[in-house]
Amino acid sequence: MVLKGAADVNAATEDDTATAHDVVYCDYQSAKPVDPRVVDAMLPYFTETFGNASSLHGVGDDATAALDDARARVARLFGAEPQEIVFTSGATEANNLALIGYALRNRRKGDHVVITEAEHISILNLAKYLEKNGFTVTRVPIDLYGRVSPKKLRARLTDGTILVSVGWASNEIGTVQPIAEIAEMLDGTGIALHTDAVAAEGLVPIDMSAVPVALMSLSSNDIYGPRGLGALYVRKGVQVAPVLLGGGQERGLRSGSEDIASIVGMAAAADIMATEMPGEVRRVKTIRDRLVERVLAEIPDAHLNGAPLDPPAGRLPNNAHFRFDGVEGEAMVLSLRDRGVAAATGSACSSKTLEPSHTLLACGLLHEEAHGSLEFTFGRFSRDDDVDRIMAVLPDVVARLRALSPLYRAKSPV
Amino acid sequence: MKSTQYSDKTLDHFRNPRNVGTLEGPDVAVGRVGNPVCGDMMDIYIKVDDERIKDIKFQTFGCGSAVATSSMITELVVGMTLDDALRVTRGDVADALDGLPPIKMHCSNLAADALHEAIKNWREGVRPEDATKTPVETACHPRPAEAAVVEVAHLADYAGKGVYTSLPDPGELSDQRVVVLDTGDRAAQLAIDLTDHTGRVVLMTSGKEPAVSSAMRSALRLSDVKILAEAQPLELLGEGELERIRVHDLNEDEEYELTADAFVVLE
Numbered sequence: 001m002v003l004k005g006a007a008d009v010n011a012a013t014e015d016d017t018a019t020a021h022d023v024v025y026c027d028y029q030s031a032k033p034v035d036p037r038v039v040d041a042m043l044p045y046f047t048e049t050f051g052n053a054s055s056l057h058g059v060g061d062d063a064t065a066a067l068d069d070a071r072a073r074v075a076r077l078f079g080a081e082p083q084e085i086v087f088t089s090g091a092t093e094a095n096n097l098a099l100i101g102y103a104l105r106n107r108r109k110g111d112h113v114v115i116t117e118a119e120h121i122s123i124l125n126l127a128k129y130l131e132k133n134g135f136t137v138t139r140v141p142i143d144l145y146g147r148v149s150p151k152k153l154r155a156r157l158t159d160g161t162i163l164v165s166v167g168w169a170s171n172e173i174g175t176v177q178p179i180a181e182i183a184e185m186l187d188g189t190g191i192a193l194h195t196d197a198v199a200a201e202g203l204v205p206i207d208m209s210a211v212p213v214a215l216m217s218l219s220s221n222d223i224y225g226p227r228g229l230g231a232l233y234v235r236k237g238v239q240v241a242p243v244l245l246g247g248g249q250e251r252g253l254r255s256g257s258e259d260i261a262s263i264v265g266m267a268a269a270a271d272i273m274a275t276e277m278p279g280e281v282r283r284v285k286t287i288r289d290r291l292v293e294r295v296l297a298e299i300p301d302a303h304l305n306g307a308p309l310d311p312p313a314g315r316l317p318n319n320a321h322f323r324f325d326g327v328e329g330e331a332m333v334l335s336l337r338d339r340g341v342a343a344a345t346g347s348a349c350s351s352k353t354l355e356p357s358h359t360l361l362a363c364g365l366l367h368e369e370a371h372g373s374l375e376f377t378f379g380r381f382s383r384d385d386d387v388d389r390i391m392a393v394l395p396d397v398v399a400r401l402r403a404l405s406p407l408y409r410a411k412s413p414v
Numbered sequence: 415m416k417s418t419q420y421s422d423k424t425l426d427h428f429r430n431p432r433n434v435g436t437l438e439g440p441d442v443a444v445g446r447v448g449n450p451v452c453g454d455m456m457d458i459y460i461k462v463d464d465e466r467i468k469d470i471k472f473q474t475f476g477c478g479s480a481v482a483t484s485s486m487i488t489e490l491v492v493g494m495t496l497d498d499a500l501r502v503t504r505g506d507v508a509d510a511l512d513g514l515p516p517i518k519m520h521c522s523n524l525a526a527d528a529l530h531e532a533i534k535n536w537r538e539g540v541r542p543e544d545a546t547k548t549p550v551e552t553a554c555h556p557r558p559a560e561a562a563v564v565e566v567a568h569l570a571d572y573a574g575k576g577v578y579t580s581l582p583d584p585g586e587l588s589d590q591r592v593v594v595l596d597t598g599d600r601a602a603q604l605a606i607d608l609t610d611h612t613g614r615v616v617l618m619t620s621g622k623e624p625a626v627s628s629a630m631r632s633a634l635r636l637s638d639v640k641i642l643a644e645a646q647p648l649e650l651l652g653e654g655e656l657e658r659i660r661v662h663d664l665n666e667d668e669e670y671e672l673t674a675d676a677f678v679v680l681e
Contacts, residue, residue, distance in 0.1 A: 368450035
């Protein structure tokens with residue numbers, strides 16, 4: 001599969017016939033292509049500046065300098081201080097360090113942890129792990145649009161609460177949580193707020209100098225940097241125990257020789273994002289808005305899951321999440337795959353557990369509705385004509401599967 | 415192995431399903447298995463002549479393997495005697511498709527069950543319309559909706575905190591997830607009216623369809639009210655106010671929790 005545009009980021013595609021059969025990729029929440037400018041920035045660090053940042057010789061010093069510089073650049077994108085950034089192998093590890101590391105280090109203060117019903121599976125499984133290890137976890141419900149209410153959250157805090165974890169935005173339905181409001185509510189209470197910001201990075205403004213979050217998980221790939229790298233933001237003064245022990249790198253919080261090339265890649269990605277984010281957000285939002293408008297207008301009995309498009313701050317600008325009455329999600333994804341469109345679903349049939357999306361159920365959807373979901377997420381290399389190419393096939397895919405379905409009875413022809 | 419790593423043959427049957435549709439006539443029977451709650455549901459229609467399957471059609475809601483297994487079995491058994499067809503197993507269908515991903519072997523491989531159900535219905539003289547649409551009175555777990563009301567645990571505890579026994583103030587319900595218990599036409603009309611005030615109104619009924627007049631049934635179908643059939647409320651849950659309803663799924667005989675902000679039980 002060749003991803004259109006990824007290889008020639010700024011070059012206009014003159015030869016459209018060469019890419020006519022390429023895939024329309026609309027699954028940016030699952031994986032993003034690394035920006036070619038990031039790859040260029042990384043290359044010297046594989047063969048030229050290859051040293052170990054812990055070494056005392058000049059080759060090691062070059063690596064140390066690159067590491068320090070990169071840390072400062074990543075910190076700058078998120079309004080953080082360089083020493084508050086701990087590089088990890090990805091956001092999953094950052095979540096592990098945040099939840100397990102914070103809970104263990106602060107156990108003497110209490111054993112109660114609060115999360116929401118909209119969290120990524122990485123957080124849900126960490127919560128189960130904490131429960132098995134003697135902590136109590138409370139899950140705060142979400143509203144029809146997937147939003148957690150600070151009031152409901154506050155009602156669940158106890159004297160023993162030490163940590164609250166709320167994702168900045170849902171990776172599935174794109175609902176943006178009121179993180180600033182929750183952070184201010186918890187500020188000064190001694191309860192730490194962790195946020196998994198992976199779905200929100202590069203799409204909504206994130207400024208640690210303005211929002212009193214204690215811990216924040218980040219992924220390099222979600223700002224078009226390399227896979228296999230992430231970071232945990234640890235606010236100055238917040239105490240966390242390491243979960244990976246070894247040589248004491250990253251202030252002892254994350255041992256292991258630093259992956260300088262990837263870290264430089266994340267820094268390059270952060271620099272590009274800092275410059276291009278406003279324009280990029282406007283562009284993907286235009287594409288997303290047009291898809292939502294056309295799907296709801298042209299396909300009967302189609303619904304938008306998650307928050308409405310207005311107000312814009314309530315929903316990630318690149319996320320369109322639908323459900324279609326009487327159709328199952330995996331069947332739609334397979335049919336779209338055959339027709340050159342790469343999309344995602346929260347259907348049970350696409351998951352390892354055969355359970356439909358917990359987030360959709362928590363929003364109040366019935367199982368049969370959650371089975372019929374289809375998610376499109378756009379990004380830096382999405383093209384303005386992607387919507388036309390999706391809409392050239394999607395109505396037919398839905399109609400074809402409805403013709404097979406014993407469940408679907410049209411309300412009225414559109 | 416990913417759940418969607420299907421064999422070429424499975425993909426072929428998914429892309430080009432054979433024998434899609436329904437059959438009619440005095441020599442037709444249908445078998446329905448699955449449940450939309452589980453994400454798979456299929457109807458298999460057989461036309462029987464002299465104890466043989468003369469024609470066969472299917473309709474399926476479900477994932478790739480649910481469609482492919484339905485299509486495959488129609489090819490396997492057309493022309494077979496009913497006795498031979500009863501011996502076709504789920505495994506035979508999976509083998510004929512060159513295998514299914516392990517996780518799909520049970521959940522989405524219901525075609526043999528649907529076929530066997532169709533043959534059983536044929537032999538017992540169950541008409542297609544009865545096999546696919548059981549009236550409320552003869553639902554698998556018949557239970558009058560009124561009787562169920564009394565049994566909902568903590569109903570009184572949430573009075574004024576999400577539970578309404580008369581028309582709620584529609585202004586309070588904007589953006590709320592409202593569940594209306596089916597107690598007949600009045601409840602159904604209320605549910606329809608509430609869709610003007612919130613995008614999410616569910617009419618919960620213990621029957622296969624709401625216990626309403628046929629005119630109301632049409633009105634419901636044209637409305638934005640979502641019908642939750644074969645469901646019985648067991649218990650209300652929530653921190654200080656209603657947040658979830660524990661529901662008994664009468665078809666699967668399982669329990670699950672439905673998120674809701676308001677529960678309307680008309681007196």
